[in-house]
Amino acid sequence: MKGLTLFLGCVIPNRYPGIEMATRLCLAKLNIDCTDLEGASCCPAPGVFRSFDEPSWLAVAGRNIVLSEKLQRDILTICNGCFASLADANHMLKSDPVLRERTNEYLAKIGKEFKGNIEVRHIIEYLYRDIGTDIIRSHIEKPLKLRVAVHYGCHLLKPSKSRELGDSNRPEFFDELIECLGATSVDYPDKMECCGAGGGVRSALKDESLKMADHKLSRIKEAVIDCIVNACPFCHMQLDAGQEEIKQRTGVDYNIPVLHYTQLMGLALGFPPEALGIDLNVTNNGKFIEKIEEML
């Protein structure tokens, strides 16, 4: 099996570095062979840059892929957007000779060439398919007695024709990953619905975007859970920072802790909440951290 390179993207290292730390701690603890992808850039974000100008989106994504090709390692993404961008770009460049030739003309200007000999992975499907819940379970030091609202996010699953992860309406693999940590994945209405951040909506039309987040948060609140767990820092930001923005607009204070899966896993593997940056959300996670500490 090929080793991996860790693709950080933008939002994790530059807005939620706790997720980066949690990912590094979990990968090391599970003995997963993963190195840094030095000099990587923005993926670039699919919802905006791909729709502004496909050739430049493809060239910059192609460069990121080539960095990992040089190390002969598959890319591990920890963000649905990075996954969508890099997996789609990789597929397009592998399968379309015209796009590949054009992109390689640009890449030649920086002495690089896309060869098409690695894969792009998302940490959730990688953990589920290549590591498996039994091995994860065997590493657990602190079973988490928590009720979790899982948020898959859209681009992990869709477009389903290029994801090959089964039914996008009722997937179960992420729930299984949550439950193997001892937690309960709680069903809630509109579980598969979008958080409202993607496609450049959060950046350009914040009010509209927050209406979707507000809806999702209100459904989750009804389910009486301890935290939301996601697989994408952009959903993470929308559901965490979005709570504060919604409070300013409507006065409703949801106060729901939001964790990336690697942060939840880090807790189960025995790392303290502060080492995983769970105290660094916009929403105050104080009560949740107390609950975790009492669980010892």
Place this chain on the structure above:
Amino acid sequence: MLCSLKRGTLKNVSNMPTIPQDDAFVLNEVKNACKNIFKCMQCGVCSGSCPSGRHTSLNIRKLVRKAAKTADVLHDEQLWMCTTCYNCQERCPRNIDIVDAVLMIRKVAVHEGIMHSEHRKVSELLLEHGHAVPIDKDNREKRIKLGLNELPETVHKYAEELEEVKILLTSCGFDRLLNRAGKKDAGSEEI
């Protein structure tokens, strides 16, 4: 935090210049970009499953119809309300690549100089830093507190790698595109 676009702001930009290229040319561009939208039977499965449409004025069924008919779709604010969640595309009984079409129409719009100012800002950040969301002081401190390096192992840390990204973006003409785009705000036509 990014500043929000107050509702209605766009609609106040009333003195919109007309589309610079002739309508037929642009409509042709749109048609080439999303050929299979002509198979649409207006059943409404797409709009019925659209999370954005539940809360905003986006009606994706009508937008598809408009795109098949007129280049005015380029000025429609709804074009930018789609989160690209793919619900509609997954469910369309005619297998129309609806989201791909939305992305293609946005591309034509941006190339015609129509772009949200916030999107232009994000693009400028990419050009300057190689990151659409670059590091700030607060997060440098958070990184140190966590025991990470102050700067991530990305273009932020390696100047020569950032230079490569800049070379790529300029040879693709991304910088020139931004100079053209943003002359007009997106979605400024009354719907």
